[in-house]
Amino acid sequence: MATTARSLHLPTPPKPSNPSSHHRLPVPSHFRPRPQRLVRRLTASSSDLTSFPDPAPTPNGVYVPWAAAHPAAAAAIDVDAATEAELRENGFRSTRRTKLVCTIGPATCGAAELEALAVGGMNVARVNMCHGDREWHRGVIRAVRRLNDEKGFAVAVMMDTEGSEIHMGDLGGAPSAKAEDGEVWTFSVRSSDTSLPDRIIHVNYDGFAEDVKAGDELFVDGGMARFEVIEKLGPDVKCRCTDPGLLLPRANLTIWRDGSVVRERNAMLPTISSKDWIDIDFGIAEGVDFIAVSFVKSAEVINHLKSYITARSRGSDIGVIAKIESIDALKNLEEIIRASDGVIVARGDLGAQIPLEQVPSIQQKIVRMCRQLNKPVIVASQLLESMIEYPTPTRAEVADVSEAVRQRADALMLSGESAMGRYPEKALGVLRSVSLRIEKWWREEKRHEALELQDVSSSFSDKISEEICNSAAKMANNLGVDAVFVYTKDGHMASLLSRCRPDCPIFAFTSSTSVRRRLNLQWGLIPFWLSDSDDMESNLNRTFSLLKARGMVQSGDLVIALSDMLQSIQVMNVP
Ligand SMILES: Nc1ncnc2c1ncn2[C@@H]1O[C@H](COP(=O)(O)OP(=O)(O)O)[C@@H](O)[C@H]1O
Ligand SMILES: C=C(OP(=O)(O)O)C(=O)O
Ligand SMILES: [K+]
Numbered sequence: 253m254a255t256t257a258r259s260l261h262l263p264t265p266p267k268p269s270n271p272s273s274h275h276r277l278p279v280p281s282h283f284r285p286r287p288q289r290l291v292r293r294l295t296a297s298s299s300d301l302t303s304f305p306d307p308a309p310t311p312n313g314v315y316v317p318w319a320a321a322h323p324a325a326a327a328a329i330d331v332d333a334a335t336e337a338e339l340r341e342n343g344f345r346s347t348r349r350t351k352l353v354c355t356i357g358p359a360t361c362g363a364a365e366l367e368a369l370a371v372g373g374m375n376v377a378r379v380n381m382c383h384g385d386r387e388w389h390r391g392v393i394r395a396v397r398r399l400n401d402e403k404g405f406a407v408a409v410m411m412d413t414e415g416s417e418i419h420m421g422d423l424g425g426a427p428s429a430k431a432e433d434g435e436v437w438t439f440s441v442r443s444s445d446t447s448l449p450d451r452i453i454h455v456n457y458d459g460f461a462e463d464v465k466a467g468d469e470l471f472v473d474g475g476m477a478r479f480e481v482i483e484k485l486g487p488d489v490k491c492r493c494t495d496p497g498l499l500l501p502r503a504n505l506t507i508w509r510d511g512s513v514v515r516e517r518n519a520m521l522p523t524i525s526s527k528d529w530i531d532i533d534f535g536i537a538e539g540v541d542f543i544a545v546s547f548v549k550s551a552e553v554i555n556h557l558k559s560y561i562t563a564r565s566r567g568s569d570i571g572v573i574a575k576i577e578s579i580d581a582l583k584n585l586e587e588i589i590r591a592s593d594g595v596i597v598a599r600g601d602l603g604a605q606i607p608l609e610q611v612p613s614i615q616q617k618i619v620r621m622c623r624q625l626n627k628p629v630i631v632a633s634q635l636l637e638s639m640i641e642y643p644t645p646t647r648a649e650v651a652d653v654s655e656a657v658r659q660r661a662d663a664l665m666l667s668g669e670s671a672m673g674r675y676p677e678k679a680l681g682v683l684r685s686v687s688l689r690i691e692k693w694w695r696e697e698k699r700h701e702a703l704e705l706q707d708v709s710s711s712f713s714d715k716i717s718e719e720i721c722n723s724a725a726k727m728a729n730n731l732g733v734d735a736v737f738v739y740t741k742d743g744h745m746a747s748l749l750s751r752c753r754p755d756c757p758i759f760a761f762t763s764s765t766s767v768r769r770r771l772n773l774q775w776g777l778i779p780f781w782l783s784d785s786d787d788m789e790s791n792l793n794r795t796f797s798l799l800k801a802r803g804m805v806q807s808g809d810l811v812i813a814l815s816d817m818l819q820s821i822q823v824m825n826v827p
């Protein structure tokens with residue numbers, strides 16, 4: 253999305269950033285090497301844990317991830333290094349429940365910048381196939397994978413398709429172009445040469461010149477700049493600028509006539525273009541965790557893509573996320589959400605198709621419907637738009653982020669703020685601290701929302717899991733337990749628990765690394781990888797020992813434990 257110039261704000265001079273300072277976790281204030289504790293010898297795999305005391309800070313004061321210091325014990329259980337630091341520092345109650353998605357772009361594609369985002373709490377890295385070439389995307393995806401493997405993170409990767417939207421060309425390489433009031437610009441469907449003369453913009457959609465009429469309005473980026481169509485000359489459409497603004501490369505275009513969007517022909521374009529299919533093949537080959545489909549219009553395309561992935565990816569599971577960003581998607585909202593594995597409220601393009609004042613209520617409706625249907629939901633676009641240029645957010649942006657957290661969306665997303673802004677880490681820091689504060693406020697006020705959860709399961713066995721999760725979440729709140737532990741093969745029971753939005757964090761244990769990464773998108777879940785075992789008793793004993801050894805739980809902590817193998821609920825104190 254384009255960035256607006258802010259005239260009110262006096263920019264604070266940016267502090268010189270010290271790139272080496274944010275690659276390391278700060279040493280928690282209470283961090284002391286603890287005396288070795290005796291761990292009950294419960295199972296063979298936990299028997300050596302007493303020999304793994306907490307690591308001491310190194311002489312230069314940096315925190316060494318536990319897993320790096322103790323590779324042998326780390327082989328039995330694994331949790332994201334950033335979450336582990338948070339748990340050790342603040343305890344269960346104050347872990348962040350709202351997940352954070354960062355769009356990666358030129359400002360954040362380097363290994364050091366990616367690591368700084370992971371340390372700062374990025375749960376999902378998004379690459380937008382509208383921008384950058386395949387080599388660039390491959391480099392980012394592999395860098396995230398390397399970060400996970402080498403530094404103990406579990407950042408999931410989301411690939412976002414370009415979709416068949418109408419957009420401008422890339423301005424012949426210029427970073428932006430300024431359109432002034434009254435200027436005449438030409439929007440042309442002639443095949444673009446790399447360097448176009450001034451005030452000529454290439455349009456990617458061949459039907460464009462046919463579709464527009466003199467008198468139509470042309471919105472760039474949902475109205476960041478506006479033009480009126482004055483004349484058509486074959487492939488060229490002459491337009492006068494009526495609202496000046498900054499044009500960014502590949503900015504989205506919408507045609508308006510008599511107060512509404514002209515979309516009849518655009519609506520005929522396939523949701524997944526041939527370029528998108530090639531990108532999807534690439535995403536499957538690179539093993540991305542999620543594919544987000546732009547400009548979804550119906551459930552059919554989601555179902556089609558899911559069958560395609562199943563046929564192509566041989567077992568590895570990729571979540572299909574529907575982006576709600578058009579009038580057509582709103583018409584078929586429920587069937588789209590039901591078909592998908594998650595949803596993005598893509599307010600950027602949505603706000604270009606419907607009046608802006610309708611976006612907040614639609615956001616709330618989508619967030620609620622996703623919760624009812626047990627699908628993770630991401631609120632996206634312009635959350636901290638001004639931070640593309642400034643190191644602090646506006647009050648209004650903080651209020652917008654707070655509202656999404658208060659609605660209990662699963663995740664918040666940064667776009668330009670992290671892709672090409674000047675302050676990606678600061679923007680992530682704002683999402684993190686606002687989420688924590690609002691979540692705490694919510695719990696203190698004890699505002700257990702009246703939202704009655706409807707039945708979501710189709711089979712009787714699923715129904716049992718659902719009832720168990722609903723009861724466990726209620727018990728967790730009433731008993732004030734420290735955490736719910738859920739042992740889950742496919743993640744389903746963990747997501748049913750997340751749907752209840754309990755007061756305490758949910759520790760989700762799975763032996764699948766891909767399930768673990770996907771659970772990273774869901775509210776309140778702390779996904780752990782735990783080596784496979786079907787025996788609940790041994791799972792519990794192993795987990796307690798391993799987590800105690802890492803200082804993540806303590807004797808006496810009250811825990812509710814669930815398992816999707818046994819469909820059981822147990823309440824217990826950590827021994
Ligand atoms: N891979 C990339 N390469 C270059 N620029 C990018 C990339 N990804 C994102 N950006 C920049 O960040 C901005 C915001 O990203 P995003 O919201 O994902 O895209 P868009 O603005 O096209 O909807 C883009 O307009 C673009 O300027
Ligand atoms: C998230 C969105 O999609 P994109 O950034 O790909 O346009 C949006 O339109 O809000
Ligand atoms: K996109």
Ligand SMILES: [Mg+2]
Pocket residue numbers: 546577598600601602
């Ligand atoms: Mg969009």
